[in-house]
Amino acid sequence: MKEVWEKHKKIIIAGAAVAAVALVAVVLVVAGVFDAAEEEVAPEVTSAWPVAVKERVVPQPPEPVRWPLTGLEALSVEEIADTRIVAVKIENSPAARPQTNLDRADVVYESLTEGGITRFNAFYHSDTPDEIGPVRSARPSDVLLVPQYAALFANSGANSVVLNRIRSADIENMDHSSTGAAYWRVRGRAAPHNLHVDIGRIREAAAARGYPATQRLDGLAFSSDVDPALEAPATTAVNIPFSPQNRVEWTYSAEENVYLRANNGQRHVDRASGEQYRARNVVVMWAQTSGGGPSGTLEISLVGSNRVSIFRDGVRIDGTWEAQADTPPVFRDGEGRIVRLAPGVTWFQVVPTNIDIIVR
Numbered sequence: 001m002k003e004v005w006e007k008h009k010k011i012i013i014a015g016a017a018v019a020a021v022a023l024v025a026v027v028l029v030v031a032g033v034f035d036a037a038e039e040e041v042a043p044e045v046t047s048a049w050p051v052a053v054k055e056r057v058v059p060q061p062p063e064p065v066r067w068p069l070t071g072l073e074a075l076s077v078e079e080i081a082d083t084r085i086v087a088v089k090i091e092n093s094p095a096a097r098p099q100t101n102l103d104r105a106d107v108v109y110e111s112l113t114e115g116g117i118t119r120f121n122a123f124y125h126s127d128t129p130d131e132i133g134p135v136r137s138a139r140p141s142d143v144l145l146v147p148q149y150a151a152l153f154a155n156s157g158a159n160s161v162v163l164n165r166i167r168s169a170d171i172e173n174m175d176h177s178s179t180g181a182a183y184w185r186v187r188g189r190a191a192p193h194n195l196h197v198d199i200g201r202i203r204e205a206a207a208a209r210g211y212p213a214t215q216r217l218d219g220l221a222f223s224s225d226v227d228p229a230l231e232a233p234a235t236t237a238v239n240i241p242f243s244p245q246n247r248v249e250w251t252y253s254a255e256e257n258v259y260l261r262a263n264n265g266q267r268h269v270d271r272a273s274g275e276q277y278r279a280r281n282v283v284v285m286w287a288q289t290s291g292g293g294p295s296g297t298l299e300i301s302l303v304g305s306n307r308v309s310i311f312r313d314g315v316r317i318d319g320t321w322e323a324q325a326d327t328p329p330v331f332r333d334g335e336g337r338i339v340r341l342a343p344g345v346t347w348f349q350v351v352p353t354n355i356d357i358i359v360r
Contacts, residue, residue: 068219069106071343116243133196223340232315280344289352
């Protein structure tokens with residue numbers, strides 16, 4: 001009996017051991033299944049963002065190409081370079097008014113001649129009128145002025161002293177006597193107040209002579225707005241008494257943001273357009289002026305430095321102008337800061353140092 005019990009005891013213990021082993025196996029299998037399921041449900045998460053190598057640069061739109069004498073947009077650099085500036089000497093005596101296409105110049109200089117009258121030197125670049133006039137003779141100041149703009153020079157001639165200066169200065173002189181095909185006399189006016197010129201023909205004749213057909217120029221400095229750091233009191237008009245024979249007034253039009261010109265109390269209008277002359281900038285330049293020189297005409301110093309008053313956007317900015325022999329003038333205020341012009345047409349009013357302007 002005892003032997004039987006011992007035998008059954010061994011069998012029971014062996015079965016329990018087997019069962020325990022089986023249970024452990026089941027637990028391990030189940031644990032493995034849960035581990036696998038857990039890996040499928042929650043896989044390891046990695047960043048989807050690329051590693052930054054350098055900071056992203058946003059390209060800026062290119063700066064527009066601008067005409068150097070107006071600051072207004074041009075089609076291309078080639079258009080500017082392929083167009084020579086032409087300076088035209090234009091009369092302003094009562095018999096010469098109204099002038100033709102003076103309002104299509106980029107820049108106009110007005111200065112005294114003999115007898116208290118004035119003449120213009122008008123610089124054409126962004127526009128090419130086929131008729132400008134009346135054209136008159138050169139003066140000593142033109143010998144200094146024209147090279148600052150590297151311009152071809154259209155005029156009706158000059159006295160022997162001025163002509164020799166023009167030759168000595170290597171100015172590309174396209175005067176009436178040497179470039180007759182570009183000039184003609186109009187009907188309805190007596191000579192010498194009736195000589196007109198075609199800018200396109202001047203450029204063609206210059207190219208035929210072998211003068212450069214292209215040019216590069218460091219132009220005037222422009223900005224759309226007045227620098228807030230500049231002292232700029234508001235003004236509505238400026239009166240410029242060149243002489244008892246020639247008084248000029250520019251009145252500011254806030255509506256159009258331009259200055260409108262009157263000459264000796266009359267609206268100064270153009271013969272071709274019928275429009276009153278207007279400017280975005282009126283620049284009064286004081287310059288050393290003397291008479292009775294070798295040429296018998298006024299000597300006006302336009303190289304060096306002197307006082308200036310700039311009128312733009314209805315304000316006045318005082319300072320100094322500085323000009324070299326081969327570059328247009330630069331303007332600075334009393335603190336030495338650059339004063340920029342408004343984009344558009346500029347009229348320079350060159351007066352003797354003893355002239356006082358009237359501003360209101």
